[in-house]
Amino acid sequence: MDIGRYSGILKYVVKSIIKIISLLIAVSILSFVLVSASPVDPVRAYIGEVGMANMSVENLAKLEAYFGINTPPIERYWNWFTGFVQGDMGSSLLYRQPVASVIHVKFMNSMVLMTTAWIFSGLLGFLFGIIAGLYRGRWIDKAIKGYSLLIASMPTFWLALVLVMIFSVWLQILPIGLSVPIGVNAAEVSILDSIKHLILPALTLSVIGIANITLHTREKMIDIMGEDYILFAKARGKSNLSIIRHHALRNILLPAITLQFASISEIFGGSVLVEQVFSYPGLGKAAVSAGLSGDAPLLLGIAVISAALVFFGNLVANLLYGIVDPRIRRGSAYE
Amino acid sequence: MTCMNHKHILQIKNLSVTFTQYEQGLRKTDLRVIRNLNVSVGEGELVAVVGSSGSGKSLLAHAILGILPQNCDAEGNIWFQEELLSPERIKELRGKKIVLVPQSVNYLDPLEKVGKQVRKEQNEKSLRRKQEELFDFYKLPQKTADLYPFELSGGMARRVLLTTAMMESPRLIIADEPTPGLHLEAAKKAMSHFREFADKGNGVLLITHDIELALEVADRIAVFYAGTTVEEAPVADFQSVDTLRHPYTKALWRALPQHGFHPFPGNQPYAKDMPNGCPFGPRCPQLTSECEGNIQEQTIRFGRVRCIHAK
Numbered sequence: 213m214d215i216g217r218y219s220g221i222l223k224y225v226v227k228s229i230i231k232i233i234s235l236l237i238a239v240s241i242l243s244f245v246l247v248s249a250s251p252v253d254p255v256r257a258y259i260g261e262v263g264m265a266n267m268s269v270e271n272l273a274k275l276e277a278y279f280g281i282n283t284p285p286i287e288r289y290w291n292w293f294t295g296f297v298q299g300d301m302g303s304s305l306l307y308r309q310p311v312a313s314v315i316h317v318k319f320m321n322s323m324v325l326m327t328t329a330w331i332f333s334g335l336l337g338f339l340f341g342i343i344a345g346l347y348r349g350r351w352i353d354k355a356i357k358g359y360s361l362l363i364a365s366m367p368t369f370w371l372a373l374v375l376v377m378i379f380s381v382w383l384q385i386l387p388i389g390l391s392v393p394i395g396v397n398a399a400e401v402s403i404l405d406s407i408k409h410l411i412l413p414a415l416t417l418s419v420i421g422i423a424n425i426t427l428h429t430r431e432k433m434i435d436i437m438g439e440d441y442i443l444f445a446k447a448r449g450k451s452n453l454s455i456i457r458h459h460a461l462r463n464i465l466l467p468a469i470t471l472q473f474a475s476i477s478e479i480f481g482g483s484v485l486v487e488q489v490f491s492y493p494g495l496g497k498a499a500v501s502a503g504l505s506g507d508a509p510l511l512l513g514i515a516v517i518s519a520a521l522v523f524f525g526n527l528v529a530n531l532l533y534g535i536v537d538p539r540i541r542r543g544s545a546y547e
Numbered sequence: 548m549t550c551m552n553h554k555h556i557l558q559i560k561n562l563s564v565t566f567t568q569y570e571q572g573l574r575k576t577d578l579r580v581i582r583n584l585n586v587s588v589g590e591g592e593l594v595a596v597v598g599s600s601g602s603g604k605s606l607l608a609h610a611i612l613g614i615l616p617q618n619c620d621a622e623g624n625i626w627f628q629e630e631l632l633s634p635e636r637i638k639e640l641r642g643k644k645i646v647l648v649p650q651s652v653n654y655l656d657p658l659e660k661v662g663k664q665v666r667k668e669q670n671e672k673s674l675r676r677k678q679e680e681l682f683d684f685y686k687l688p689q690k691t692a693d694l695y696p697f698e699l700s701g702g703m704a705r706r707v708l709l710t711t712a713m714m715e716s717p718r719l720i721i722a723d724e725p726t727p728g729l730h731l732e733a734a735k736k737a738m739s740h741f742r743e744f745a746d747k748g749n750g751v752l753l754i755t756h757d758i759e760l761a762l763e764v765a766d767r768i769a770v771f772y773a774g775t776t777v778e779e780a781p782v783a784d785f786q787s788v789d790t791l792r793h794p795y796t797k798a799l800w801r802a803l804p805q806h807g808f809h810p811f812p813g814n815q816p817y818a819k820d821m822p823n824g825c826p827f828g829p830r831c832p833q834l835t836s837e838c839e840g841n842i843q844e845q846t847i848r849f850g851r852v853r854c855i856h857a858k
Contacts, residue, residue, distance in 0.1 A: 349617075439653075440649065440651075440653045440654045441653065441654055441655055441656045441657070443609075443614055443654070444647065444649050444654035444655070445656070446612075446614045446641075447609075447612045447614050447641055447642065447646075447647040447649075448641070448642035448646070448647070448667065448711065449638070449639075449640075449641045449642025449643055450642070450667060454667070454668065458656070458659065458668050459656045459659070462656065462658045462659060463656070463657070463658055466658075537658070538657075538658060538695045538697075539657065539695065539697050542695065542698065
């Protein structure tokens, strides 16, 4: 094996792993500080005002002990941290289940939603961006750009509400929310039902994501069409089609990869809002609930997992860059 | 040796290039960067257009090839082999009979292998053979075809760019600053390929800022100033300052190291604030009131000059 050629990549991966570990520690500390400093009283949030009033002092003390109110924060964090390192993410106070299994279930739900949105917004945004960049200044560019700017300046939750109004309230062809029909046994939920419930949240996320990717791709495309090598290709009598196929697409691929993987974080952020509006039981919604009820173990778990996911996306983008771009791939071999 | 004894390969008359710009919102201004330019290249001739950097010389090359940017408009007449060219005809000829040799490796797609680019992504056997022959001719190793542009040395890149030009059988090469950053000896060597090409009865239009190089290799020199050619003279006229016609050419001559290195004060006028009449007027020691009128080009001693005081 020719280790020399890959040593650069290996070094990069090792460096990245060290980076992610320190990043995750920082993220968990920050989330913990925030959730500890939050004015939400987890016990009160858990049993509600009425429950608080009716509860005996002994029971209240038991609950407070369960929620760890009286343990010093540093000790609590340390307990969580040592557990986490050994693979135990603790139990969610809210769901009364191990955090790992809560995250697993929610993550799978969100994953379907986010992957659909990610692929759709990536493909369509890429396509629209290229068309707009190629026909810069023409009507089609103006239409695409106008649409993207409009969407980009639209709040996600607002768009979600509008879609619900149109498709669920007026047309009544799609459900208002949740991921399965109400009042149906879990075993009887068909795939079609799941897809139906997925359409609106995925559509909202995609529509929002497209705008961003379109605008970025358009800018890059305009830059590329102004490059000297495009001019030279024209001077050599190449047809527009051949220039686009052989030079423009090839060169836009690199920024597109970066953009696509960087957009993971935005889709993730968007999914929090979308899941909230559609009551879609995903990671985003779980994060909001955990935050509002002071469920520190769950919140920390979700924060760490999502940070890892976003970081991983960027890492993949950088590695792909090295594979696609000959200047990086072959650069080291010719130094 | 003058252009008059030859059949023309390229003849440009009254070429003007105008940029349309929007400044401060929606106010539209036209910026004339090339005005009434005349230049010709005969069979077997290497003609150099010499002008200082940033004076818009490259636009001349782009105008001939019909690859000006969209907000740019060209007027005037261009003949190629005695045929008046239309924009459609230019499209047919460019890359085939009229080829561009650009200045640097930046004009190659950084993500495509050199061989594929030279062949314009075609893969036929005959083209492969032609490419291999040309690589041999220009002393490029055959494995160059599998390299990416960033892996080429400066010299290799220049020769690869030449190969792209020679893949078809051109009659006219437009070389736009083909030797940037090379000292005179190396540049002369790089230019020998162009000289050979011209000597076979073809034409070369060399666009450069390097007057010393132009004097070494060209047959005729067109001096480019503020968007136009102020003088077109056989290279022999540069032997002495007295055989030159235009005051700017004379100033250039005196600024050469071997002629005393006399700097010349002032700068070229920017296209936006061009003086009336002769563009050189404000810097000219011979300025008179007539210079602000329309300056016609006149032929003096087999050279052409745009100056009413020229003798």
